[in-house]
Amino acid sequence: MSDPASTWDRIERLLEFPVDFPVKVMGRQAEGFAESVVDRVLVHQPDFDPTGVSVRHSSGGVWVSLTLNVRAHSRVQLQALYEDLSRHPMVRVVL
Numbered sequence: 001m002s003d004p005a006s007t008w009d010r011i012e013r014l015l016e017f018p019v020d021f022p023v024k025v026m027g028r029q030a031e032g033f034a035e036s037v038v039d040r041v042l043v044h045q046p047d048f049d050p051t052g053v054s055v056r057h058s059s060g061g062v063w064v065s066l067t068l069n070v071r072a073h074s075r076v077q078l079q080a081l082y083e084d085l086s087r088h089p090m091v092r093v094v095l
Contacts, residue, residue, distance in 0.1 A: 008079050017072060020070070021078060023041075024067050024093075024094070025065065025085055028062060028064070028092070029063060036090060038050045040084050041070060044080060048070060052068075054068075
């Protein structure tokens with residue numbers, strides 16, 4: 001497993017900030033999941049537009065994935081968003 005710090009270092013070298021960056025969030029299908037995830041994103045990007053969120057449900061209806069296009073102004077902002085979403089109790093995966 002790679003060191004998370006070195007992964008973020010590589011990401012920072014590859015991106016030119018500010019950057020529009022797609023974030024995929026997956027979790028179990030539950031009422032309020034999408035709204036709760038959007039609320040977390042708004043903490044890190046107050047001008048985030050939730051109307052552009054893409055929602056896909058699994059064929060069995062158990063899982064849901066959201067794709068959110070965020071405007072990241074720095075590695076610190078993007079990393080904080082990923083860490084916050086990863087700690088969310090309804091979220092299983094953040095890509």
